[in-house]
Amino acid sequence: HTILFFVKLQFIVFLWRRTNRSPILRAAVVGILSIVYSFVYCGGERIESFLEKGGLINEYYTANEHELHPSKTLSPRGLYYANGRWLEEKDAAKNCSDTIRFRGVNLPAKTPSAPSELRNTKNNEHFYTSKRDVSFVGRPFPLDEAPTHFQRISHQWGFNLVRLSTSWEAVMHEGPGVIDRPYLAYLQKLISLAGEHGLYVLIDPHQDVWSRFTGGDGAPYWTLEAAGFNLDRPVLHDAGSAILHQFWNASEFGDMPLMMWTNNYWKLGASTMFTLFFAGDVYAPGIIPETSLPYEERSNETIQMFLQGHYLQFIDAVAEAMKDCPNVIGFGTMNEPSNGFVGVEDIREIHSPVLHGHALSAFDSMRLGSGESLEVPYYDSHFRHRSQHLLNPRQKSVYHSPESDVWQRVGVYEIDDLTDQRTLLRPNHFSFGHGEDFTNTYLLPFYESVKRTVSQHNPKFVTYAEPYFDPTDPYPSAPAELAGRQFGWAPHWYDAITLFLGIYSHWFSFDFEWNVPAIGPNMIDWAFRKNLGQIKHGKEGQQSKDMHIVVGETGVPFTGGKGDYTLSLDRTLRAMEVNDLDFAVWCYEGENDDIGGDMWNGENLSLISGGRGRGLQAAIRPWPHRYNDGLRVVSQRFNPIDVRYRLVVEEKEGISCVDCVATVHIFVPSCHFREPMFTAPGDTVSYDRSAQNLEWEIRGRSAAARYVLQISDTPNS
Numbered sequence: 001h002t003i004l005f006f007v008k009l010q011f012i013v014f015l016w017r018r019t020n021r022s023p024i025l026r027a028a029v030v031g032i033l034s035i036v037y038s039f040v041y042c043g044g045e046r047i048e049s050f051l052e053k054g055g056l057i058n059e060y061y062t063a064n065e066h067e068l069h070p071s072k073t074l075s076p077r078g079l080y081y082a083n084g085r086w087l088e089e090k091d092a093a094k095n096c097s098d099t100i101r102f103r104g105v106n107l108p109a110k111t112p113s114a115p116s117e118l119r120n121t122k123n124n125e126h127f128y129t130s131k132r133d134v135s136f137v138g139r140p141f142p143l144d145e146a147p148t149h150f151q152r153i154s155h156q157w158g159f160n161l162v163r164l165s166t167s168w169e170a171v172m173h174e175g176p177g178v179i180d181r182p183y184l185a186y187l188q189k190l191i192s193l194a195g196e197h198g199l200y201v202l203i204d205p206h207q208d209v210w211s212r213f214t215g216g217d218g219a220p221y222w223t224l225e226a227a228g229f230n231l232d233r234p235v236l237h238d239a240g241s242a243i244l245h246q247f248w249n250a251s252e253f254g255d256m257p258l259m260m261w262t263n264n265y266w267k268l269g270a271s272t273m274f275t276l277f278f279a280g281d282v283y284a285p286g287i288i289p290e291t292s293l294p295y296e297e298r299s300n301e302t303i304q305m306f307l308q309g310h311y312l313q314f315i316d317a318v319a320e321a322m323k324d325c326p327n328v329i330g331f332g333t334m335n336e337p338s339n340g341f342v343g344v345e346d347i348r349e350i351h352s353p354v355l356h357g358h359a360l361s362a363f364d365s366m367r368l369g370s371g372e373s374l375e376v377p378y379y380d381s382h383f384r385h386r387s388q389h390l391l392n393p394r395q396k397s398v399y400h401s402p403e404s405d406v407w408q409r410v411g412v413y414e415i416d417d418l419t420d421q422r423t424l425l426r427p428n429h430f431s432f433g434h435g436e437d438f439t440n441t442y443l444l445p446f447y448e449s450v451k452r453t454v455s456q457h458n459p460k461f462v463t464y465a466e467p468y469f470d471p472t473d474p475y476p477s478a479p480a481e482l483a484g485r486q487f488g489w490a491p492h493w494y495d496a497i498t499l500f501l502g503i504y505s506h507w508f509s510f511d512f513e514w515n516v517p518a519i520g521p522n523m524i525d526w527a528f529r530k531n532l533g534q535i536k537h538g539k540e541g542q543q544s545k546d547m548h549i550v551v552g553e554t555g556v557p558f559t560g561g562k563g564d565y566t567l568s569l570d571r572t573l574r575a576m577e578v579n580d581l582d583f584a585v586w587c588y589e590g591e592n593d594d595i596g597g598d599m600w601n602g603e604n605l606s607l608i609s610g611g612r613g614r615g616l617q618a619a620i621r622p623w624p625h626r627y628n629d630g631l632r633v634v635s636q637r638f639n640p641i642d643v644r645y646r647l648v649v650e651e652k653e654g655i656s657c658v659d660c661v662a663t664v665h666i667f668v669p670s671c672h673f674r675e676p677m678f679t680a681p682g683d684t685v686s687y688d689r690s691a692q693n694l695e696w697e698i699r700g701r702s703a704a705a706r707y708v709l710q711i712s713d714t715p716n717s
Contacts, residue, residue: 050617050641051566057671058613061620066155069691071626071665072198074327079200081462081486084546086329087629096660097629102200102550104161105153105607106587109139109170110206110217110600119591120599124246128233131213131221136170137186141590146190149590150197152608157620158667158692162199163552163584164191165206165335168314169220176222176291176310184321195327202464202490202584203328204552205315206335209264210273214242216261217600218335219273223307226289227276228404229269235398240358240368240376240391241268245601257380258502258557261601263357265338265469268365268398272406274340275430277311278442280304283342283430284410290400303406308449315453323457330462332490332552333450337468339438341430347412348427353471354500355379358389362430366407367422370415371397382500438468444479447487455486464490466552474512475534483544490552491535495528495572502559504568528575536579551576551583555605558614570618570640577621580633585619620669622711624649628662631698634706643672643713649698650706664696668711675714683707 075088079100087097112118112134117125141149153159166187171180191201207218213231214224221231229236236242242264248256264270275283280303289306301309315331322328344351347362359377360368368374373392380386399405408414413424432441443465451463465487467476478489497509509518511527513534518527536549554576556568569585576583589598589606597604607619621638622645634648649664668676669692676694678685684697698707 047567047641057617057620058615061156061613061616061671066670067691068155068198069665069688069693071693071695072154072160072691074195074198074200078326078460079329080460081329081548083484084488084544084548085629086548088626098626099629099631100160101623101625101627102161102582102584103623103625104159104163104199104202104584105157106163106204106553106584107140107165108206108587108589108598108600109136109165109167110208111139111212112136112170113138120596121245121601122596122599124234124244127246128231131231132174134169134173135180135183136167136173137183139170140165140588143186143189143193145590146193147197149588150194150199153588154197154199155691157616158623158625158669160198160200160625161202161329161550161582161584162194162588163202163204163332164194165204166318167206167218168223168311169212169218171314171317172310173220176226176306177313179317184317187318188321188325191322191325191328195325199327201325201328202550202552203318203322203331204335205318205332208336209242209261209338210270213244214267214269214273215244215264215601216270219311223310224269224273225400226291226306227273227303228290228399228406229272230398230400235396236269238392238394239371239396239398240360240374241365241398242270243267243357253378253380256602257356258559258602259500260357263352266352266362266365267360268369270338271340271362271365273307274338275342276303276340276406277307278304278337278340278438278446279342280307284406287406287409290404308446312449312453315450316457319454319457319461328458328461330464330488331450331454332464333447333466335466335552336492337443337466339442339468339470342442343432343438344430346427347430348424355383355385356381358391363413363424363427366413368392369398370402370405370408370422371395372420372422438470439476439479443468444481447479447482451485451487459486462486462488462548464488464550464552466490466492475531477534477538478544478547478549480544482547484546488548488550490550492553493532493535493551494554495556495568498556498568502557504556504564506567525571525574528571529578532575532579532581536581549581551581553586554583555586556615558604558606558609566615566618569615573618573621574637577623577636577638580636616671620671622647622666622668622672624664624666626665628660628664628698630660630701631662631664640672645711647709648706651701651704653704660701662698662701664698664709666694666696666709668692668694673711673713677712677714679710680708683709685709 078089079086080089086100088100114135115126115130117123170183172178194201208216210216211219211224213221225231234244234247237244237247243260245256280287284303287303289303341362344362350359350361356379359379364374368391373390373395375388375390378386378389412426412429413422415422447465454461454463465482498504506521509524511518513531518524554572556565556572558565587606588608592598592606592609594610598606607614617640624633624647630652631649632652634650636647638645670689676687680696683699687694696709
């Protein structure tokens with residue numbers, strides 16, 4: 001094995017120098033060598049044994065039999081945020097602080113708990129008739145079930161963070177400014193229960209493609225009505241302006257393809273709402289919200305002011321309710337925001353990065369929404385053309401009235417009264433001005449507004465900014481303006497090929513930085529490490545070290561063959577470990593089952609299904625969750641197949657106490673290490689199996705020193 005790897009490495013170095021002008025040739029060379037190497041050292045029997053063992057872990061580790069170690073209980077002294085790190089307040093006895101690291105799961109709450117028919121997006125009963133009268137109390141799970149779930153997540157699985165979804169609709173579904181107080185009371189109690197089980201909470205103001213009424217979740221119905229859309233019936237879906245799982249025509253199209261919901265980001269409904277929310281004053285000047293008030297009683301606020309103002313009111317209500325919760329570390333700004341039409345150079349061109357579903361330009365979407373029929377190509381899988389479809393055959397408008405069409409009103413296009421012909425007047429209406437880009441021009445002011453809103457209730461809250469999806473910049477760095485100012489950075493990262501195709505390949509993936517295939521296991525591992533390294537360090541190492549980075553979402557779909565998802569999840573989390581990133585896996589959905597999956601748009605990513613764990617052999621991993629602030633992690637690597645873990649830490653510059661003992665607390669799961677063996681020369685190691693916690697005491701410290709801990713399992717244990 002070692003000799004083969006060395007020979008392969010020499011070939012790569014030699015050929016890399018010969019092919020430095022061609023990234024595609026580089027990828028091909030490395031990929032071919034990776035395949036040859038992997039065939040010689042495939043480890044097939046070891047992988048089969050690993051997967052067989054995984055079935056036992058999934059079953060056993062759904063029970064609650066472990067204790068919570070004192071090092072993972074919430075400190076009465078609390079945490080504070082400094083220089084991009086979370087620290088426990090100084091212990092006077094030790095005269096030092098501990099760094100706290102985070103690994104966790106997402107708790108989704110995308111659909112209402114009542115009416116119960118709305119829980120699964122396959123159902124459309126009461127969808128429009130109950131748009132005001134919904135409740136999210138009991139989502140993600142009822143309070144009486146919460147201790148079981150939290151104990152499993154924390155005590156058994158070793159996580160210490162939950163990224164807890166809430167939504168604008170959950171808090172303000174009834175109307176603008178009308179707060180659902182019982183829901184906020186439920187949320188308070190849920191967060192308190194999480195704290196009792198050693199779990200910190202990151203509040204996630206969740207949305208996907210704007211709203212349930214545009215095929216996702218997040219914003220309440222009245223935001224769309226304020227923009228002129230008709231929500232009395234499914235006209236947005238029928239006109240091709242949104243794809244709603246609730247109204248998907250399975251008899252004509254079959255089951256809704258995986259990840260089809262993402263296509264809504266480039267359709268009229270969601271694109272219009274995001275454009276008005278972030279940049280309505282620029283691209284829809286003079287447009288005011290449509291409300292039930294008589295015209296003369298309306299305020300002069302614009303549609304952008306109306307939408308952002310009420311969104312911040314929603315954030316304010318949640319922050320006020322959570323201001324005294326000691327385990328809440330902060331708030332996200334908005335989950336996966338979109339630029340909408342902003343920055344589209346020519347709305348006659350298709351600006352979706354992939355051909356999936358109905359391929360439409362922005363102007364095609366506007367024509368359909370205004371009541372025109374169009375025949376468009378339909379792709380039932382990515383880039384696979386299936387047929388031509390006639391959209392909006394009944395020529396229904398999605399607006400309350402012709403005067404409600406925002407883009408016609410601001411002069412993007414016009415409709416001839418005699419011929420009903422649509423004429424495009426301003427194809428470049430949404431292009432950027434000189435020196436503009438979406439992040440700096442529109443997102444930065446929004447980030448600042450969210451920070452001001454949450455900080456006024458608790459100055460310790462950190463605001464975790466989230467980037468928008470930009471196909472030209474898949475691994476964005478945090479804006480430098482946020483560094484050192486109580487901000488964090490919370491991008492998402494998925495193995496996109498596995499996520500969108502629902503198939504795990506040991507041999508093939510894609511490097512979206514270089515836009516070349518990654519062929520062979522070693523090449524894929526290298527590409528993933530490199531891509532996540534950009535999130536950690538930024539382009540050319542320019543990412544500020546004064547911002548805490550947590551990958552807010554990562555995970556895999558549980559749609560492959562036996563064990564495929566476990567190998568896929570292990571590959572993803574290995575890349576996280578190599579870059580020493582904090583992260584939260586998407587997701588833990590307590591109601592997931594084999595039939596309905598996560599019960600939202602056909603997704604199926606939950607680590608638990610039908611009360612049984614999935615992929616836990618990859619998800620449950622050893623990791624350092626707490627250590628002396630004088631140390632930093634240099635590297636760590638866990639191999640669940642060989643059951644080996646290696647952790648390297650080093651002294652930071654300016655060590656102040658060489659005689660002090662530095663303690664590292666490591667979660668060491670007993671499901672992997674039945675009879676663990678530890679190697680840490682010159683140091684003291686103690687293991688509490690009941691709490692799955694290892695204490696590594698480093699003695700004889702010196703400036704710039706490195707310390708190594710290795711853990712393996714006793715053979716045949």
